[in-house]
Amino acid sequence: MSSANNDPVCLSAELIRRPSITPMDAGALDILKMHLAPLGFDCHRLTFTEPGTPDVDNLYARFGSSQPHFCFAGHTDVVPPGNLLDWTSNPFEPEVRDGRLYGRGAADMKCAIAAFIAATSRVLSVFGNKLPGSISLLITGDEEGPAKNGTAKVVEWLKEHEETLDACLVGEPTNVAQIGDTIKIGRRGSMNVKITVHGTQGHVAYPDLANNPVPVLLSYLKNLNDHIFDSGTKHFPPTNLEITSIDVGNKVTNLIPAKATADLNIRFNNQHTGAELSNYLESARDQVSGKNNKIDLNVSISGEAFLTPPGALTEIVSSAIIDIARIHTELSTSGGTSDARFIKDLCPVVELGLLNETAHKANENVKIDDILTITDIYERILKSFFSLS
Numbered sequence: 404m405s406s407a408n409n410d411p412v413c414l415s416a417e418l419i420r421r422p423s424i425t426p427m428d429a430g431a432l433d434i435l436k437m438h439l440a441p442l443g444f445d446c447h448r449l450t451f452t453e454p455g456t457p458d459v460d461n462l463y464a465r466f467g468s469s470q471p472h473f474c475f476a477g478h479t480d481v482v483p484p485g486n487l488l489d490w491t492s493n494p495f496e497p498e499v500r501d502g503r504l505y506g507r508g509a510a511d512m513k514c515a516i517a518a519f520i521a522a523t524s525r526v527l528s529v530f531g532n533k534l535p536g537s538i539s540l541l542i543t544g545d546e547e548g549p550a551k552n553g554t555a556k557v558v559e560w561l562k563e564h565e566e567t568l569d570a571c572l573v574g575e576p577t578n579v580a581q582i583g584d585t586i587k588i589g590r591r592g593s594m595n596v597k598i599t600v601h602g603t604q605g606h607v608a609y610p611d612l613a614n615n616p617v618p619v620l621l622s623y624l625k626n627l628n629d630h631i632f633d634s635g636t637k638h639f640p641p642t643n644l645e646i647t648s649i650d651v652g653n654k655v656t657n658l659i660p661a662k663a664t665a666d667l668n669i670r671f672n673n674q675h676t677g678a679e680l681s682n683y684l685e686s687a688r689d690q691v692s693g694k695n696n697k698i699d700l701n702v703s704i705s706g707e708a709f710l711t712p713p714g715a716l717t718e719i720v721s722s723a724i725i726d727i728a729r730i731h732t733e734l735s736t737s738g739g740t741s742d743a744r745f746i747k748d749l750c751p752v753v754e755l756g757l758l759n760e761t762a763h764k765a766n767e768n769v770k771i772d773d774i775l776t777i778t779d780i781y782e783r784i785l786k787s788f789f790s791l792s
Contacts, residue, residue: 409438409520409521409524410521411514411517411518411520411521411774411775411778412504412517412771412774412775414434414438414517414520414521415497415504415509415513415514415517415518415769415774416497416504416506417434417517418431418434418435418479418508418513418514418516418517419495419497419504419506419507419508419509419513420495420496420497420506421434421479421495422495422507423479423480423481423508423544424480424481424482424483425480425481425482425544425545425546425547425548426457426458426459426480426544426545426548426552427480427544428460428479428480428544431479431513431544432448432460432461432462432479432542432544435462435464435479435516435520435540435542436448436462436464438520438524439464439520439540442466442523442524442527443466443527443531443532444464444465444466444539444540445464445465445466446462446463446464447462447463447464448460448461448462449461449462449463449556449557449560451552451553451556451557452552453551453552456549456551456552457548457552458552459543459544459545459548459551459552459553460544461541461542461543461544461545461552461553461554461556461557462540462541462542463539463540463541463542463557463560463561463566464539464540464542465537465538465539465566466523466527466534466537466538466539467534467536467537467538468537469535469536469537470536470537470567470569471535471536471537471569471570471788471789472536472537472538472539472566472567472568472569472570473536473537473538473539473568473569473570473571473572473785473788473789474538474539474540474541474568474570474571474572474746474750475516475519475523475538475539475540475541475571475572475574475781476540476541476542476554476571476572476573476574476742476743476746476752477512477515477516477519477540477541477542477543477546477573477574477575477742477756478512478542478543478544478545478546478547478553478554478742479508479513479516479542479543479544480543480544480545480546480547480548481507481508481511481513481547482507482511482547482763484507484765485765486765489765489766490765490766491505491766492505492506492766494506494507494765494767495507497509499771502770502771502772503768503769503770503771504768504769504770504771504774505766505767505768506767506768507767508767509757509761509767509768509769510576510756510757510758510759510760510761510762510767510768510769511575511576511756511759511762511763511767512574512575512576512756512757514757514769514774514777515574515575515576515756515757515777516540516542516574517774518574518774518777518778518781519540519574519781520540521778521781522778522779522781522782522784522785523538523540523781523785525782526538526782526785526786526789526791529791530789530791534789534791535789535790535791536569536788536789538785539566539568541554541557541561541571541746543557543742546741546742550705550742553742554742554745554746555745558745558746558748558749561749562749567749567750568746568749568750569750570715570716570719570750570751570752570788571743571746571749571750571751571752571753572720572752572753572754572755572781572784573587573741573742573743573746573752573753573754573755573756574754574755574756574757575587575741575743575754575756576756576757576758576759576762577735577738577754577755577756577759578755578756578757578758578759579758579759579760580758581728581730581758582724582728582757582758582773582776582777582780583724583727583728583730583732583755583776583780584730584732584733585732585733585735585755586717586720586721586724586732586733586734586735586753586754586755587735587736587737587738587741587743587753587754587755588638588710588711588712588713588717588734588735588736588753589638589639589673589708589709589710589711589736590706590708590709590736590738590739590740590741590743590744591639591640591642591670591671591672591708591736591740592669592670592671592672592673592675592676592677592704592706592707592708592709592740592744593668593669593670593671593704593705593706593739593740594668594669594671594677594680594681594702594703594704594705595666595667595668595702595703595705596666596667596668596669596684596700596701596702596703597664597665597666597700597701598620598623598624598664598665598666598667598698598699598700599662599663599664599698599699599701600616600617600619600620600623600662600663600664600696600697600698601616601661601662601696601697601698601699602614602615602616602617602619602659602660602661602662602663602696603659603661604658604659604660604661605658605659606657606658606659607656607657607658607659608657610659613659614659614695614696615659615660616651616660616661616662616663616696617651617660617663619663619691619696619698620649620663620664620665622691623687623688623691623698624646624649624665624667626687626690626691627644627646627667627684627687628644628646630644630683630687632644632671632674632675633672633674633675635672636672636673636674638710638734638736639672639673639674639708639710639736640672640737641672642669642670642671642672642674642675643669643670644667644668644669645667645668645669645670646665646666646667647666647667647668648664648665648666649663649664649665650663650664650665651663651664671708672708672736673708673709673710675708676707676708677702677704677707681700681702681704684700684702685700688700705740706740706744707744709743709744709747710736711747711751711752711753713734714751715751716751716752716753717734717753719784719787719788720732720753720755720784721734722787723780723781723783723784723787724755724780726783727776727779727780727783728776728780738759741754755777755780756777757769757773757774757777758770758773
C-alpha cells in the first residue's frame with residue numbers, strides 16, 4: 404500500500420506492519436517522523452529509562468510555536484498477538500477483507516494515529532503557516548507496558564521545556580457500536596494492594612504453639628469487602644474493591660502456615676485519592692483483631708481518578724461528531740486506565756478513537772469506513788478548535 408498524501412488507511416497499514424510489541428519500537432516512530440517532518444513539524448525523539456524497566460522511545464512533534472495549542476496523544480506499542488493459529492492472517496501483515504483492515508494494533512490504536520496525521524495534513528495543506536496556533540503529537544511506546552518511561556516522562560519533559568498544551572485528544576478506542584457514540588471525559592483511579600499476614604508455623608494438632616495468619620487475613624478481607632466507599636457521582640460509578648487472589652502456599656493439610664497473602668484492586672472515582680484510600684487500608688488493618696499478627700501492605704497506585712468537566716473541549720468534540728457522524732455522543736468515564744491520566748495535569752483532555760470491540764483480540768480489525776470517518780471528525784475538531792472556516 405502506498406502512503407501518498409498521508410492517506411489514513413495506507414498509513415495505518417504502514418504502522419501495523421511494524422511489530423512494535425511493548426517496549427519495542429520496530430520503526431513505528433520513524434514512520435511517523437517521516438510523515439510529520441515534511442509537514443513542518445519539529446520532531447523530538449525522546450528515549451527515557453528507569454531502573455528495573457526497559458528503555459522506551461517516544462516522539463513529540465509540534466507544528467507552530469504560538470497558542471492555542473492542540474495536542475493529539477497516543478501510543479504505537481501493541482500487546483503481543485498471542486497464538487498465531489488464532490489469526491486468519493499474519494497480525495503484522497495488514498490485510499483488507501470485507502471492508503475491514505486486519506492487524507495487531509488496528510483498533511488500539513495505530514489507525515487512530517494515522518487519522519491524526521491525515522486530519523492534520525488536510526488542515527495544514529489549506530492553512531499552513533497561517534494556522535492561528537500549534538498542533539502537536541505526543542506518541543509513546545510504553546502505554547501497554549509499565550507506563551514508566553512513556554507519556555509520564557514526556558509530560559515532565561514538556562514541563563521542563565515550558566511546552567504549554569491548551570487541549571488534548573487521546574485516540575484510545577472508546578466507541579461501542581459506532582464511531583462517535585462515546586467520548587471518555589475521565590477515568591477511574593486504580594490501585595493494586597498486596598496484603599501479607601505473618602504468623603507462626605506449626606502443627607494443626609497443637610494450635611496453641613502456632614499462630615495461624617489465615618483467620619486474621621479473612622477477617623481483614625471481609626471488613627474491606629463489606630465497606631461501602633461511596634454511591635458514585637454524576638459521571639462516575641461507585642468505587643469498587645475486588646479481591647483477586649488469596650494464597651498460603653500450603654501443600655499439606657496438617658500444617659498451619661507461617662503467612663497468608665491476598666491481592667486486591669480498587670477502582671475509585673474522583674471522590675477519593677490514592678493516598679486517602681491507602682490511609683483507609685491502614686486504619687482498617689489496625690482494627691483487625693488477632694494474636695499480634697504483623698500485617699504488611701504493599702500498595703501500588705497506577706493512576707488517580709480524574710474528570711474533564713463538560714465544557715469548551717467536550718462541546719467541540721461532540722459537535723464534530725454530530726456534524727460528521729450524525730449522532731449524539733455519550734460522555735463516559737468507564738473502562739480502565741489510559742495515558743490521559745498523565746496528560747490531565749497539563750490541560751483538559753478527552754479520549755475519542757475507534758471501536759473497542761476487537762482491541763487486544765485475535766483478528767483485531769477496524770472498518771475502512773470508520774478510519775475515514777474518524778479522520779473527518781478529527782479534521783473538524785481541529786477546524787473548530789482554531790475557528791477555521
